[in-house]
Amino acid sequence: MQNAPTHTPAQDLLARRINVLGPHTPLFYDEPLHLVRGEGVWLYDHSGKRYLDVYNNVPHVGHCNPRVVEAMHRQASTLNVHTRYLHNNIIDYTERLSATFADSLSMAMLTCTGSEANELALRMARHHTGGQGIIVTDFAYHGNTEAVAEIGTGFMPESRHTKRVKAFAIPDSYRGIEGVAEEQLADAYVAQIARAIDEFAAEGIPFAGMLVCPDFANEGLLNIPAGFMEKATALVHKAGGLLIADEVQAGFGRTGKHWWAHQWYDITPDIVTLGKPMGNGHPLAGVVARGDLINAFTEHSMYFNTFGGTPVSCAVGMAVLDALEQDNLLENAVSTGDYVAAGLRQLQTKYPLIGEVRDRGLFFAVELVTDPVTKTPAKKQARRIINLMKEQSVLISTIGVHDAILKLRPPMPFQPEHADVLLHTLDKVLQQVSEELVHG
Numbered sequence: 451m452q453n454a455p456t457h458t459p460a461q462d463l464l465a466r467r468i469n470v471l472g473p474h475t476p477l478f479y480d481e482p483l484h485l486v487r488g489e490g491v492w493l494y495d496h497s498g499k500r501y502l503d504v505y506n507n508v509p510h511v512g513h514c515n516p517r518v519v520e521a522m523h524r525q526a527s528t529l530n531v532h533t534r535y536l537h538n539n540i541i542d543y544t545e546r547l548s549a550t551f552a553d554s555l556s557m558a559m560l561t562c563t564g565s566e567a568n569e570l571a572l573r574m575a576r577h578h579t580g581g582q583g584i585i586v587t588d589f590a591y592h593g594n595t596e597a598v599a600e601i602g603t604g605f606m607p608e609s610r611h612t613k614r615v616k617a618f619a620i621p622d623s624y625r626g627i628e629g630v631a632e633e634q635l636a637d638a639y640v641a642q643i644a645r646a647i648d649e650f651a652a653e654g655i656p657f658a659g660m661l662v663c664p665d666f667a668n669e670g671l672l673n674i675p676a677g678f679m680e681k682a683t684a685l686v687h688k689a690g691g692l693l694i695a696d697e698v699q700a701g702f703g704r705t706g707k708h709w710w711a712h713q714w715y716d717i718t719p720d721i722v723t724l725g726k727p728m729g730n731g732h733p734l735a736g737v738v739a740r741g742d743l744i745n746a747f748t749e750h751s752m753y754f755n756t757f758g759g760t761p762v763s764c765a766v767g768m769a770v771l772d773a774l775e776q777d778n779l780l781e782n783a784v785s786t787g788d789y790v791a792a793g794l795r796q797l798q799t800k801y802p803l804i805g806e807v808r809d810r811g812l813f814f815a816v817e818l819v820t821d822p823v824t825k826t827p828a829k830k831q832a833r834r835i836i837n838l839m840k841e842q843s844v845l846i847s848t849i850g851v852h853d854a855i856l857k858l859r860p861p862m863p864f865q866p867e868h869a870d871v872l873l874h875t876l877d878k879v880l881q882q883v884s885e886e887l888v889h890g
């Protein structure tokens with residue numbers, strides 16, 4: 451007689467994963483999710499259970515979007531080579547891509563990951579300015595290469611901080627700076643950037659620029675004080691630095707009104723980096739920048755990326771742009787985004803656990819606090835909420851310094867009917883977690 455199995459298939463898979471990938475490779479949820487299929491805004495686990503995806507921005511135009519799959523298949527069955535041959539796809543794609551930017555951002559270089567794009571942007575900025583010093587926020591994540599990890603203040607032990615990187619406090623209108631009036635906040639944060647520039651000068655480290663996500667997405671999708679980006683950009687330029695906008699997470703129409711998050715402000719970056727949604731899951735990323743910067747850099751340093759910008763990658767990138775345009779997904783991000791935001795604000799009136807709701811298109815941050823007056827981050831409750839939401843078939847996650855901000859960022863075909871599922875489930879879960887908070 452055979453012994454009854456002691457582990458479920460998911461537990462077996464987890465054990466094998468730990469053996470081969472180690473215990474520190476990140477996984478979501480207290481009980482990890484074993485997914486096997488995706489379609490549009492839906493994901494299916496190994497048992498056939500269906501989940502509403504309100505988290506993943508990489509499958510930007512929907513999981514397994516047929517247009518993207520077909521384009522990938524068609525080009526992969528025809529030709530796939532690197533970029534040292536002439537091919538129409540990379541030209542058609544980068545022309546179309548750069549047309550969504552200001553005229554000065556006229557050239558592109560393609561890579562495979564956002565990290566590579568940021569690495570390239572840093573190299574270009576340092577080459578152009580002759581400087582080394584880079585300014586970021588004090589909770590930044592921009593990728594995982596050596597140079598990019600160096601500017602990642604968010605997840606790096608202080609012992610690894612280097613002299614080439616200085617940080618300013620994340621500009622946050624919700625918590626602000628103690629003793630600083632709301633209308634003075636933008637100037638107070640900009641003053642921190644000015645101080646960092648002065649410190650670089652005093653330490654003999656020439657300044658190269660500032661690299662920020664214009665949505666401050668990993669920081670918590672903050673409502674930044676009005677005028678901050680314009681003043682910060684002017685200051686960086688005056689000091690001879692470049693502005694690098696990391697749109698890896700924020701770009702490709704996620705914020706609805708514009709193609710790019712920096713277009714919400716009256717600024718033009720010198721370099722913009724792209725990734726995640728660009729290939730709907732296919733590894734496609736890149737840099738769009740001022741032509742003079744790209745020309746000067748590539749003349750000095752030969753740059754070749756074996757898998758960056760292949761005919762297949764560019765066919766995929768084209769299909770993503772087609773889907774965004776033909777399915778009116780930017781317009782949908784505005785209308786469905788407004789619908790979700792209104793629903794979240796309605797929940798805020800019901801649950802003091804919600805300190806602030808922030809939204810930009812189809813990107814939402816729900817700041818959780820155990821006390822709306824002290825604004826104490828509700829980290830434990832945030833974790834409980836995302837796990838309970840998963841049990842009830844809705845996938846969300848957390849962000850921010852304290853991991854106490856719910857991060858909602860669904861694929862762009864998200865509709866009001868999906869929003870109703872999200873809001874109804876979140877209502878139930880907030881009710882439960884709020885009661886637990888009151889009753890300890």
Ligand SMILES: Cc1ncc(COP(=O)(O)O)c(C=O)c1O
Nearest residue numbers: 563564565591592593698699725
């Ligand atoms: C803002 C931002 N920039 C860059 C990256 C790095 O992109 P990748 O993981 O493709 O290297 C990330 C990834 O999470 C990101 O959130």
